[in-house]
Amino acid sequence: MKCLAACISACALMLCAAHAEEYPYRNPSYYRTVFMESAVKKCLRDEGSTSEIIHLYCECKATEVAAFLTQKDLDEMMAGGIHVTQSYWNLSDKAERQCYKGITGKDPN
Numbered sequence: 001m002k003c004l005a006a007c008i009s010a011c012a013l014m015l016c017a018a019h020a021e022e023y024p025y026r027n028p029s030y031y032r033t034v035f036m037e038s039a040v041k042k043c044l045r046d047e048g049s050t051s052e053i054i055h056l057y058c059e060c061k062a063t064e065v066a067a068f069l070t071q072k073d074l075d076e077m078m079a080g081g082i083h084v085t086q087s088y089w090n091l092s093d094k095a096e097r098q099c100y101k102g103i104t105g106k107d108p109n
Contacts, residue, residue, distance in 0.1 A: 025066035
């Protein structure tokens with residue numbers, strides 16, 4: 001019985017580790033922090049404003065992208081030598097719409 005419990009615990013730990021590897025920026029880490037800071041800075045620069053509402057929007061967008069960015073997406077970006085792949089663009093676009101709607105209460109056009 002103890003062996004069965006140990007096996008179940010080991011399997012649960014492996015599943016948690018696999019999930020964390022699949023989405024490396026979902027949980028707090030040094031790399032997530034670097035990603036978030038650079039994404040927010042780029043968003044603020046692109047929006048041309050540092051107002052509080054724009055800062056909230058940019059943080060929302062970076063958080064959404066980080067939560068769903070997979071290791072496969074990161075590998076594609078590294079292999080291609082580019083920072084924006086089609087998958088990243090799709091995540092960013094979806095995050096942009098969700099954050100805009102969340103902050104303004106309106107659907108983006």
